[in-house]
Amino acid sequence: DSGVTQTPKHLITATGQRVTLRCSPRSGDLSVYWYQQSLDQGLQFLIQYYNGEERAKGNILERFSAQQFPDLHSELNLSSLELGDSALYFCASSHIPTARTDTQYFGPGTRLTVL
Amino acid sequence: QQPVQSPQAVILREGEDAVINCSSSKALYSVHWYRQKHGEAPVFLMILLKGGEQKGHEKISASFNEKKQQSSLYLTASQLSYSGTYFCGTAVSNSGYALNFGKGTSLLVTP
Numbered sequence: 001d002s003g004v005t006q007t008p009k010h011l012i013t014a015t016g017q018r019v020t021l022r023c024s025p026r027s028g029d030l031s032v033y034w035y036q037q038s039l040d041q042g043l044q045f046l047i048q049y050y051n052g053e054e055r056a057k058g059n060i061l062e063r064f065s066a067q068q069f070p071d072l073h074s075e076l077n078l079s080s081l082e083l084g085d086s087a088l089y090f091c092a093s094s095h096i097p098t099a100r101t102d103t104q105y106f107g108p109g110t111r112l113t114v115l
Numbered sequence: 116q117q118p119v120q121s122p123q124a125v126i127l128r129e130g131e132d133a134v135i136n137c138s139s140s141k142a143l144y145s146v147h148w149y150r151q152k153h154g155e156a157p158v159f160l161m162i163l164l165k166g167g168e169q170k171g172h173e174k175i176s177a178s179f180n181e182k183k184q185q186s187s188l189y190l191t192a193s194q195l196s197y198s199g200t201y202f203c204g205t206a207v208s209n210s211g212y213a214l215n216f217g218k219g220t221s222l223l224v225t226p
Binding site: 002004033045090100101106108109 | 155157216219
């Protein structure tokens with residue numbers, strides 16, 4: 001158990017819908033990273049927040065957005081869902097703002113299925 | 116910026132050794148190795164910082180050649196528990212807020 005929690009574990013929805021994924025980092029960690037994992041692409045970095053502020057952006061679609069709240073939990077919002085958005089979504093947390101030297105601890109993931 | 120991992124997949128018998136490689140076209144600051152079991156979260160193995168260090172973790176060790184922008188993960192005397200997908204994540208030297216992960220190497224250890 002990494003100490004990172006994610007809810008829900010599974011999410012099944014229809015195309016065109018909007019969903020929110022939630023992540024709580026490990027106690028004391030200020031940085032939250034979101035990743036998308038699909039079969040053919042591996043782990044794709046989406047976005048990072050540190051202490052409430054956006055720090056880095058990866059391959060995140062305009063239909064996706066995220067935020068980090070004062071209690072440090074983070075939410076990833078996915079809208080106008082398409083079949084191709086079906087994937088495992090992981091969040092990871094670390095203590096410092098840069099990934100270069102810090103360990104990222106991954107949560108158990110949310111499996112999103114878009115029908 | 117996604118690093119390239121090789122091989123894509125490997126099958127071993129218990130007790131055999133394996134090497135997984137990770138290479139980047141960009142100058143690297145650090146390389147991070149993770150192992151993921153099917154349906155589970157990636158689990159951290161080790162970080163290697165530029166300076167050409169080598170690290171070990173029981174029978175799993177890794178090296179980082181910053182001149183070649185390459186890292187290798189060495190699994191010796193493999194155990195059944197080593198099965199899973201291994202990912203390398205790289206932080207490039209001129210940025211570094213996030214990691215870029217390779218597509219993974221699937222390792223299966225059989226009895």
